[in-house]
Structure formats: C-alpha cells, structure tokens
Amino acid sequence: MSDQVPVRRVQLLLLSGYALHELALVRAALIGANRLAGREIFQISLATLDVAPVKDEAGLSLTVPQLQPQLASDLVFVLTGALRPARRVIELLNRDAMLVGIGWGVFWLAQAGLMNGYKVSVHWQQAEHYLEQFPQTAISSNLFELDRNRFSCGGGMAALDLTLAIIARLAGNELAGAVSESLMNERMRSGEERQRIPLQNQLGSGVQPKLVKAVSLMESNLEEPLTTDEIADRVCVSRRQLERLFKQHLNSVPSQYYLDLRLQRARQLLLQTSKSIIQIGLSCGFSSGPHFSSSYRNHFGTTPREDRLRHQPGRRSTSVGDET
Template identity: 50%
Template sequence: MPSNTGVVTVSDYLTCDAPNDLDAIFVCGASPVSKNENQTLENWLKKQAKRNVGLGGVCTGSHLLAKAGLLDGYRATIHWWSIANLRDEFPQTIVSNHLFEVDRDRYTCSGGTAAMDMMLFLIGKQHGMSLASSISEQFVCERIRTHDDPQRIPLQARIGTGQPKLVEAVQLMEANIQEPLSSDDIAYHVGVSRRHLERLFKSNLDIVPSRYYLELRLQHAKQLLTQTDKAINDIGNECGFSTAPHFSTTYKSFFGVTPREERKKTHNKVSIPLQSDRKKRQLWKK
C-alpha cells in the first residue's frame, strides 16, 4: 500500500476484510495535513467506533479522526504545526498542545517520538509500569514522558544557547509576528543597546536580529500556507507583511517559490486512493 510520500507498506488487511474483533485502530498521518477526501476510510472508522473499538491518531492522523466527527467532545492533540488549524476547523474537539492525550477510548499524539511515549503509557496502564519501563530500556529511551510534557523543546535548546538576553529577545520576536517590533524596540524591552543586541545575535547565532526575525515570520507563513486554508493575503498580513507583492517577493527570495506556488505544491502532493476491494489486494501479492 503506497503512502502519500511514496513509501510502500505491505498490509495484512484492507478495510473491507479486516477482522471484526479489533481492540484499537491507529491512523498515522504526516505533515502537511492531507486534504484528500477518503469517505470510505471515514465511514469504516465510524463503523468501528460504534463497535467500541479504540481509535488513535498519530501526528496528523488526529485531523482525519476529527474530520470524521470521531473526536467531538474528546481531548486530543496533534503536531504543533497543526494545532491552530485543528482548533479553528473543529471547535467541538478539545485541542491541547500536550505530547499526547488519552481520553476514554481515543488516543492521540503529536507524532515523532511522542508515539512511543503514548504507547508506553498505554502498556503501563494495561500491564503495569514495570513492563513499560523494561520496553523503554530496550529502546534506550531515557525516560517515559508524561502526556502533559511540552511538544517543543525549550527555546534555549532550539537556538543553542542559554544567554538570557538573547533568549528574551527571541521570545519577544516569536510573540510579535503580526506586528513586528523594530530592533530598537526589542533592545529597549530586553534592556540592552541595539549594538549589544546585534553582537549577541552575531556571536551566538551568526545572524543579525532583523534577518533572524524575518526568517521567523517567513517560517510561520510557510506553516500557515501548508497547514491551513487561510487566504494568502491574510497569511501575509498575519506574518507582518503590509502588501501582497512584498510578501510574495520576500517569500520567494527565501524559499525559492512564491506563496501561491508553495500552496499549489502542497495541494498537488500525490494522492493515493484507498484500495476498496479484494481484487486490488491480490495485485499487491503478485
């Protein structure tokens, strides 16, 4: 069974002939969120939910569960890139920014290594923490993170320095994407001169503050272009670009494509339809 990224996995069953005594089903997604319709899969998942089968979403798999209405009234999470989109699109789902969420018979995680933490938690819940710890040790996993651990690593680790004034400056930038502050404003709020602020960025990150700030805004714009359906002009405004041409030109100079081309590239990712009959399954066996 080929995925959207072209990776082929040999499956034991198709949805049409899967066993009826399943304990749990996990939908594994990837970034960006797939915009492809798959009503056959959604209907099958709804059918399993009526049978009280536990349903899980890994990374953007949570989006598909929410789209099918299977997370209504449940606590759930998703990869941090997609949290805002999930909240906007499915207000009936209680979306958290936690590492993973286990709410009754719904299991969702942010993806990546968080899937292991969630599975170890479920193993511990079913069979005891002694077994979960033994499995964790086999995987050379230092510790089993809890569900409310943050998804993103601390800012100090992300930028590679614990220099307090520099960390404070970056926090200000991240909190003011839509209405960017000037370097003078940032220096004032941090309590250093502009020249000292520039030295901090240059010596620790090898970049000037204005360029670092611009790249932050552009990365946020890319996140919105690939993870949401917001209008391109609105995204430009949300990321501090006053005009559409300025946004388009700046974006292309950094990423090599215009915002419109970025979105088209995302939406044109290969779509692999769900195999829905046994005949197609036999073709994979040959």
C-alpha cells in the same frame, strides 16, 4: 502485578502513506511490554482498509489483512500519511474502544466524527490546518493527549512517548518504565511537555537566557512585530549586546532572524489553511500584500500564490488577496 493485567486486543490500522518508523516504535513498545510482562498482555495484529498490499510513505509494500467488523479490538492505533476519506469507519470501529491517532491518523479519526468533544494533540506544523478542518474539537500543543478513551499525538518520536503512556495506563508505570529502559530511551516524556524543542536545548547549555527570551518575544509577536530596540529593552540589554548574541549563537542579526520567523509562519499558513494571501501576510506582520509578496519571493524564490498552487494544484485564486 502483570498477572492481574487483562489481555488487550490491539489493532494497528495501516493506511496508505503511513510512516514505517512510527509503526516500528509502536510495535517495539507493545512487544517489549509483552516480553517483560512474561505473557501476551497485548495481542497485536495489523490491518488495513485498503486493498492489499498497503504502501508506506516511501512506497514500501506490506501485505496485511483487511479490517473486519467482527474483529473487535480494545485498542486501535491509526497510522496514515495524509488526510483521506474515512470510509466505512463507523461500522468497523467500536466507538467505545480506545482509539489512538498518530500524526495524520488524528485527522482521519476526526473526519469520521470520532474525536468530537475530545482534546487532541496534532503536530505543531499541522495545527492551523486541523483547526480549520475540525473546529468542533479542542486542540492541544502538548506532546500527546490521553483524553478518556481517545489518545493522540503529532507523530514522529512522540508515537513512542504516547505508546509508553498507554502501557502505563493499562499495565502500570513500572512496566512502562522497564519498556522504556529496554529500548534505551533516554527518558519517558510526559504529555504535558512541549512539542517544539526549546532554543536552549537546540543550541546547548551555553546559550544565553537573554537570547532565549528575545526569541520567545519574537515568536509571541508575529502579527505586530517589535523593533530591535524594543526587544533589547524588554530583555534588559543594549541593542549592540543583543546583536552580538544573535551573531554569536544564531549567525544572524535580530531583524533578519525575526523576518525569517514570520515568513516561515506565513508559509505554514499558506500551505495548510485556506486563508487568503493578504490575510496571511497581515497576520504575520506585513503591512500590505505587495510587501508580503516581495519578502516571500526574496526568501523562498517564489511568490506566495505560485508556492500555494505548486503544493495545492487543484486550488484556484478566489479573492483579490490570492493574487499576490
């Protein structure tokens, strides 16, 4: 079967701050496909738009050639560590090529207008930021997306899952499965799987389904929090039983665990979106700005405004809501 698979020219486009482990996962899968196919079905080369050498997220330098317009590719993986100007990308990348965004690489392609009209997968922690920056694209919470000739994932281990899925599409499921086994990958995850690890998988098989349902209710009701009694009623246990489950498995009480979920969500919105602080507080179930600020300070040791300014030093307060 591999004799019938056409050769694909693959460029791994490295931009400043790319994650070395994601590059390693992508290369390992593609090289493994070549080895198991018995021939070079993927002609792999590295390139950058930066002045060489390009540095990864830890500052490790790698000298690679600059991407040239005449070096047309069938498949281009974009790996980068932050949202940055997608300069000169239009004339360098073929819109008809298969373009793959890994992590922040999805943002980079979207900034260049190359993801308009496509469904994309971004890291769940970056979803709000992506929607604010690129409302014209459709976002997915799936592990990865294969939409026509645009492929995307949120990074991390999903880079391997996405690359295996690409190998399966271009060279067959049998080869992709063999590559996965050769890398001692536990299993090939499908794109439809959830990004976030379910609570039951985090805590093991011994966790009570009632606890899983209770946490799911909390995660689904952040803007208008339920009371502990309401949660207990919905999962069909007594309040005391619910408190015992949280103490046994999560070493917390339901009300504190719920508050922690809301504050973590608030911090995610605070650092990734331009929403006012009061808007964020209200959307996470806090009745007022002072209530939100006090709870935030008690949990994180700093106010929402101070935290935002520390992580976004160029930002200035623009509304009353940003004064808390």
